Amino acid sequence: MTPLSSTFLGERRAEVDDAIDLTIDRIAERMKPFGGAFADLGAAMRRTAAGGKRFRPTLVVAVFEALGGDADQTPALFPVAASFELLHAAFLMHDDILDHDTERRGVPNVSGEFRAYAERMGTDAAGAALLGEAAGLLAGDLLLHESQRLIALAPVTPDARERLLDLLDEAVLVSAAGELADVAHSLGDEAPEAAAVLAATHDKTAVYSFAAPLRAGAVLADAGEEAERALATYGSRLGLAFQLVDDLIGAFGSAAQAGKAEGADLREAKKTALIALARASAAWPDVRAALADAHTGPIAVRRAQTALGASGARAQLESLVATSLADARAVLDGDVLPPAARTLLAALADAVEARIP
The missing domain is CATH 1.10.600.10 (Farnesyl Diphosphate Synthase)
Incomplete structure (x- = not known):
């Protein structure tokens, strides 16, 4: 980014x-x-x-x-x-x-x-x-x-200050909920439902990184409640897409793209949305066996990547990214937001999409 x-x-x-x-x-x-x-x-x-x-x-x-x-x-x-x-x-x-x-x-x-x-x-x-x-x-x-x-x-005016503080309050609260859920999902052998993992993935990042900053800009510009609501929806959907792409990068991205060793999420056995989707597939026993060895080195990481691809989990996650991006872009239809804002947000969605490994 x-x-x-x-x-x-x-x-x-x-x-x-x-x-x-x-x-x-x-x-x-x-x-x-x-x-x-x-x-x-x-x-x-x-x-x-x-x-x-x-x-x-x-x-x-x-x-x-x-x-x-x-x-x-x-x-x-x-x-x-x-x-x-x-x-x-x-x-x-x-x-x-x-x-x-x-x-x-x-x-x-x-x-x-x-x-x-x-x-x-x-x-x-x-x-x-x-x-x-x-x-x-x-x-x-x-x-x-x-x-x-x-x-x-x-x-700022008292009204704007209250609205901005409410945005910050929501961002902190939702992010804390996501973090705690993420830690809870990492414990034990019981597999969390994919929907629960996706909810935590959204909550950890989407509000504080996307929806809240966008809405804050709208409050300061006095853009109106309709524009702010549109930005809240856009930020929520784009934020989820961004985090899901991060999961793909952590499993399949290059070292340069991830900023750490290739397949680091697989080596560290992180229970991401990708893994939750793999758990729900018939190929999970093969994936689980491959993941168990992923910490041993690059060859084992490649095997885990291949197993995840064969399970359909990677394709499913990419489909969820595409759906989230489509939902975000749909907000840009119509005239709720001015042309300059629609151009900016379209470019932002394109940038998130371009990160997919």
Whole structure:
């Protein structure tokens, strides 16, 4: 999604980055006087939040302008856009704890940095893990609070502030429900229903990454309730397609596309929507046997990929992606949204489709 972010943000990227950096700097500076580990945590948060695709703030800004909003006359635009990036950063930090990950994009995350911090103090492995997870949890909490603070202090009307806070509230609530369901599905040998896995897949990403940022842009542009409802539907369907494509990439994408080893989801035995569909097929015994060996190396990963293809699960998942994209594109029919917004959203759907491995 990086090319899309660059295309639609253009010169606005610097303004988005400035709003995010200003907020992170404010938190880090407030943490400095405490000294010790807390001051170091502020520095780690600054490093972790630097860069990135800025995809969610891109959606806020791009749809705002496509709906006729004037950025130069809307000082709340970039702080509100930044709030969705901080929300994303908070969720990543908490997600890393749930997954016991100590790296992201090949470098130590906050938890990884503080594990190393504890080890330098001479702490044993259990103590290092405890400090690492505590640091990741607290960093995520601080960013989650700051995301809400940005909207609470944004220079908007009371009505717009209430609507924006409601969007953030829904995004947090739905995402939490999805994360908990995802963890529950990963436990034990009992197979969750495919519909339940698809619901969790939607809830983890679609609202906070797509529907809420798009609707926030509409609120700031004063685009009206009908346009906001259309964007909510579009974002929900596109967000599901995006996450399902991520499942395909995690199983079948190249290392360059996935940002990690090819077939990483298969190696790690993740119970994704793809696996749920395979479980419901007659070929599940063959797939299960192939997946059991996937952690052993590239040849075993290839066997698992072949078994998943033969089971029909890959084709089914691709069909679900196509249906979700068609539902999203259907929202663009008619004249509820202006031409510039329809063009933007059509390009976004095309970009999601282009990610299919």
